[in-house]
Amino acid sequence: MTTNSPTPNPAPRADNARVVRRLLFVVVGMFGFGFALVPLYEVFCDITGFNGRTKNEQAAANMRSVDTSRTINVQFITRVNKGMPWGFEPEVKSVRVHPGETKVVNFLASNPTGQNMVAQAIPSVAPGEAGLYLNKTECFCFNQQPLAAGADTKMPMQFYLDPDIPKHIHTLTLSYTMYDMTANAQPDVLATFEAATSAD
Amino acid sequence: MSTVAGEMDHHDHHHHAPSGITRWLFTTNHKDIGSMYLWFSFIMFLVGGSMAMVIRAELFQPGLQLVEPHFFNQMTTVHGLIMVFGAVMPAFTGLANWMVPMMIGAPDMALPRMNNWSFWILPFAFAILLGSLFMEGGGPAFGWTFYAPLSTTYSSDSTALFVFSVHIMGISSIMGAINVIVTIMNMRAPGMTYMKMPLFVWTWFITAFLLIAVMPVLAGAVTMVLTDKYFGTSFFDAAGGGDPVLFQHIFWFFGHPEVYIMILPSFGIISAIIPAFSRKKLFGYSSMVYATAAIAGLSFIVWAHHMFTTGMPVAAEIFFMYATMLISVPTGVKVFNWVATMWRGSITFETPMLFALAFVILFTIGGFSGLMLAITPVDFQYHDTYFVVAHFHYVLVTGAIFSIMAAAYYWLPKWTGHMYNETLAKWHFWTSLISVNVLFFPMHFAGLAGMPRRIPDYSLQFADINQIVSIGGFAFGLSQLIFLAVVIKCVRGGEKAPAKPWEGAEGLEWTVPSPAPYHTFETPPEVK
Numbered sequence A: 001m002t003t004n005s006p007t008p009n010p011a012p013r014a015d016n017a018r019v020v021r022r023l024l025f026v027v028v029g030m031f032g033f034g035f036a037l038v039p040l041y042e043v044f045c046d047i048t049g050f051n052g053r054t055k056n057e058q059a060a061a062n063m064r065s066v067d068t069s070r071t072i073n074v075q076f077i078t079r080v081n082k083g084m085p086w087g088f089e090p091e092v093k094s095v096r097v098h099p100g101e102t103k104v105v106n107f108l109a110s111n112p113t114g115q116n117m118v119a120q121a122i123p124s125v126a127p128g129e130a131g132l133y134l135n136k137t138e139c140f141c142f143n144q145q146p147l148a149a150g151a152d153t154k155m156p157m158q159f160y161l162d163p164d165i166p167k168h169i170h171t172l173t174l175s176y177t178m179y180d181m182t183a184n185a186q187p188d189v190l191a192t193f194e195a196a197t198s199a200d
Numbered sequence B: 001m002s003t004v005a006g007e008m009d010h011h012d013h014h015h016h017a018p019s020g021i022t023r024w025l026f027t028t029n030h031k032d033i034g035s036m037y038l039w040f041s042f043i044m045f046l047v048g049g050s051m052a053m054v055i056r057a058e059l060f061q062p063g064l065q066l067v068e069p070h071f072f073n074q075m076t077t078v079h080g081l082i083m084v085f086g087a088v089m090p091a092f093t094g095l096a097n098w099m100v101p102m103m104i105g106a107p108d109m110a111l112p113r114m115n116n117w118s119f120w121i122l123p124f125a126f127a128i129l130l131g132s133l134f135m136e137g138g139g140p141a142f143g144w145t146f147y148a149p150l151s152t153t154y155s156s157d158s159t160a161l162f163v164f165s166v167h168i169m170g171i172s173s174i175m176g177a178i179n180v181i182v183t184i185m186n187m188r189a190p191g192m193t194y195m196k197m198p199l200f201v202w203t204w205f206i207t208a209f210l211l212i213a214v215m216p217v218l219a220g221a222v223t224m225v226l227t228d229k230y231f232g233t234s235f236f237d238a239a240g241g242g243d244p245v246l247f248q249h250i251f252w253f254f255g256h257p258e259v260y261i262m263i264l265p266s267f268g269i270i271s272a273i274i275p276a277f278s279r280k281k282l283f284g285y286s287s288m289v290y291a292t293a294a295i296a297g298l299s300f301i302v303w304a305h306h307m308f309t310t311g312m313p314v315a316a317e318i319f320f321m322y323a324t325m326l327i328s329v330p331t332g333v334k335v336f337n338w339v340a341t342m343w344r345g346s347i348t349f350e351t352p353m354l355f356a357l358a359f360v361i362l363f364t365i366g367g368f369s370g371l372m373l374a375i376t377p378v379d380f381q382y383h384d385t386y387f388v389v390a391h392f393h394y395v396l397v398t399g400a401i402f403s404i405m406a407a408a409y410y411w412l413p414k415w416t417g418h419m420y421n422e423t424l425a426k427w428h429f430w431t432s433l434i435s436v437n438v439l440f441f442p443m444h445f446a447g448l449a450g451m452p453r454r455i456p457d458y459s460l461q462f463a464d465i466n467q468i469v470s471i472g473g474f475a476f477g478l479s480q481l482i483f484l485a486v487v488i489k490c491v492r493g494g495e496k497a498p499a500k501p502w503e504g505a506e507g508l509e510w511t512v513p514s515p516a517p518y519h520t521f522e523t524p525p526e527v528k
Helices: A013-048 A128-133 A187-199 B002-013 B021-026 B030-058 B069-104 B112-120 B122-132 B159-186 B199-230 B244-261 B264-278 B285-301 B314-326 B328-342 B351-374 B376-382 B386-416 B422-448 B460-492
Strands: A072-080 A087-090 A094-097 A102-110 A117-126 A134-139 A145-147 A152-161 A171-180
Touching: A013 B159, A013 B199, A013 B244, A072 A087, A072 A102, A072 A152, A094 A102, A102 A145, A117 A128, A128 A134, A145 A152, A145 A187, B021 B030, B030 B069, B030 B112, B030 B122, B030 B386, B030 B460, B069 B122, B069 B159, B069 B199, B069 B264, B069 B386, B112 B122, B112 B159, B122 B159, B159 B199, B199 B244, B199 B264, B199 B285, B244 B285, B264 B285, B264 B328, B264 B351, B264 B386, B285 B314, B285 B328, B314 B328, B314 B351, B314 B376, B328 B351, B351 B376, B351 B386, B351 B422, B376 B422, B386 B422, B386 B460, B422 B460
Parallel strands: A072 A171
Antiparallel strands: A072 A094, A087 A102, A102 A152, A117 A145, A117 A171, A134 A152
């Protein structure tokens, strides 16, 4: 590939354009990949239960056997996000359940402010792998919760543990964090306030 | 040599460069653009350095004496952003602009107009970033890593300016990287096969691919921060179904390759300088190339080692721990190759070589503290302490920046046509070497003893260490003014430099006269 002729360096213009096009394709693709990480992360956490994800949707109350040979201690923790003025407590700190057995636990919420507010509770489970086996058939956390000024409420959560839950799990902790969603409330949730006022 | 001189006359003949400021505004010449990048990066180095001086002055004593904590946070944040995106990265791009075409026998970069653009948008990016410091509520104060929700829920109103300036920096880097790749692929002189390219060209080639792979991810991350803060999306907001930990995954997916973007070109520089002053060929050329590629590949699968304390599952922690440790294998290959190159060489200790030697030793110290941080169980102790600060300053200051200094001294005669003042340069080296270790080495101990990073105040027991560190910091800062003096003296005059001022230097850049003529290699050189 050596040449003795003093020809100027040929500028391979068309070739340059082709390489640039390919590289720009990579750039655009990687910009998209950054955003694709968002759903990928969701899917990855849902499949593996990493990061304390629970299935935050209604589980089918299908037929299952109750494994009375095992008892698992399920603990409840509640907290409100920074700046959120609500009171938020579980009715009991923990329950003992057999895998497969259905339990109902009530959570108490109160809005001490003078304003109607809307909140959303976000669950998390420790240890993370237990999150895959915690099934909720009914939960206040599936929806935004409206609470009128000065009101309080009792919110039920019905769950069962999948009988396939690994043998080494004896205790699991379900934690809820309550976030103020008044500014971003869904219209149908806000409508409940208006319905209540018109009923008065 | 006579053909080269003839070539030069020929080009001076039809070279109508505009004069004054328009020469610099409209230039498409790789040497002009390279010089602008280098000057810009040096100015940013001084700006970011003065912010470090503010930080060290505040930390000279426990308690709050000079600045408000909120301003201190802005200083740590903007210091990091400026040093990463304003000092180190543009310095490497400047070196690539100057040296890559000359090293592969090309007349210029492949896309000269885009080259002009990729430089000239940078000053605007940093004007926006620095301008945000003067806004009501202050500039960015959430750390250069801009973790959500610090950068979303709790950030000042100027965050949009931060986001746009990062967008512009990213576009500039991507354009620069595309230019480097196209130049290397299409503009090599006849006979310059890939495996004959100098290692600086190779390491930049690989770095450019890293840049186009991860800078768009950073652009995505800042865009998500922007929409979360101003447009009501919930990428990182748990209340809306998002997750702040997701931010860290996206950020470090960019962030870890980014730290290799800031060190791979250094490896290329050191691989040019050590053989030149050892008067031996580089030991293990092809293993250097493969090791660089291996480091680049591994950089994509280690990001979560920055996140061991976020509550990751043990299996993931173990994976990221071992993947991280694996990087020390190709890096070790490089260090051993440099040592083997020096083995039985006839070494002389001019300033570029001194900086290169300091690089090898001090970068290796930074590498070892990195290995310590990779060990998951102990990382829980080191995380977010001054040990981390010590680690990344060893790899970035005594690593990346020392290699840039070495490169500047090595190629200054080629750029300016004058030899720099060796006495003054040695002063710069020795004061820098001593002060940088006084500055960063004690930080390891402060960190191990539990001093947290990014905090304007500290417990009394850290007072002595911090006083020593601050003195080292001021001395290191002042030492860099010697460098400025050396460069200015060298640009203005000095002993005339021959085409090849270093006896053992190899490469096409030494076949053209010093200073390098405005146009080089319009007729391709022969590479055998």
